[in-house]
Amino acid sequence: KNEVEQSPQNLTAQEGEFITINCSYSVGISALHWLQQHPGGGIVSLFMLSSGKKKHGRLIATINIQEKHSSLHITASHPRDSAVYICAVLTGRRALTFGSGTRLQVQP
Amino acid sequence: DAGVIQSPRHEVTEMGQEVTLRCKPISGHDYLFWYRQTMMRGLELLIYFNNNVPIDDSGMPEDRFSAKMPNASFSTLKIQPSEPRDSAVYFCASSSRLNSGNTIYFGEGSWLTVV
Numbered sequence: 190k191n192e193v194e195q196s197p198q199n200l201t202a203q204e205g206e207f208i209t210i211n212c213s214y215s216v217g218i219s220a221l222h223w224l225q226q227h228p229g230g231g232i233v234s235l236f237m238l239s240s241g242k243k244k245h246g247r248l249i250a251t252i253n254i255q256e257k258h259s260s261l262h263i264t265a266s267h268p269r270d271s272a273v274y275i276c277a278v279l280t281g282r283r284a285l286t287f288g289s290g291t292r293l294q295v296q297p
Numbered sequence: 298d299a300g301v302i303q304s305p306r307h308e309v310t311e312m313g314q315e316v317t318l319r320c321k322p323i324s325g326h327d328y329l330f331w332y333r334q335t336m337m338r339g340l341e342l343l344i345y346f347n348n349n350v351p352i353d354d355s356g357m358p359e360d361r362f363s364a365k366m367p368n369a370s371f372s373t374l375k376i377q378p379s380e381p382r383d384s385a386v387y388f389c390a391s392s393s394r395l396n397s398g399n400t401i402y403f404g405e406g407s408w409l410t411v412v
Contacts, residue, residue: 232403287340
């Protein structure tokens with residue numbers, strides 16, 4: 190079993206929809222990252238969380254340490270949000286361990 | 298700041314050849330990471346350095362892979378000899394600290410194809 194599991198693997202949404210991507214992990218962590226990778230390949234860190242909730246524009250990330258679960262929400266989705274979203278956890282042992290990613294396609 | 302700079306962006310090489318990938322981290326960042334991304338395995342940590350010292354190299358696949366960081370502004374990842382299964386995107390990343398509250402910054406990746 191992978192240490193970091195994401196769902197769904199693929200997601201297609203219509204422009205304007207509210208989107209949720211989930212991440213569950215099985216190890217103790219000091220922080221969790223949400224990363225965005227566009228078709229060109231570049232990776233950008235969207236959020237780093239160790240507790241609670243963070244918001245940036247239309248993006249919201251939450252984490253529940255007790256339940257070992259995090260969610261990334263996108264409100265009023267737009268075609269430019271189409272990308273792969275990757276959850277990664279920071280542990281003392283392995284620096285970052287990555288989920289397999291969620292491929293999001295937002296259609297106009 | 299220019300961000301994390303990697304070179305080359307793309308490389309196609311023949312099996313058996315030596316490949317050297319280069320990375321310049323963001324100035325002032327104490328941590329440097331090398332990651333590999335493939336379709337089959339996704340993103341994986343290969344090795345990371347703290348203050349130029351390798352801390353965890355357990356992700357380096359085999360002895361054909363080696364990484365160095367001779368100073369705070371430069372690192373190399375070398376594959377010798379290269380094999381087709383090494384074809385992947387190799388990302389370098391840097392961070393000021395390895396704990397919560399510090400963002401990690403990725404380079405644009407080096408796309409390696411070994412034929």
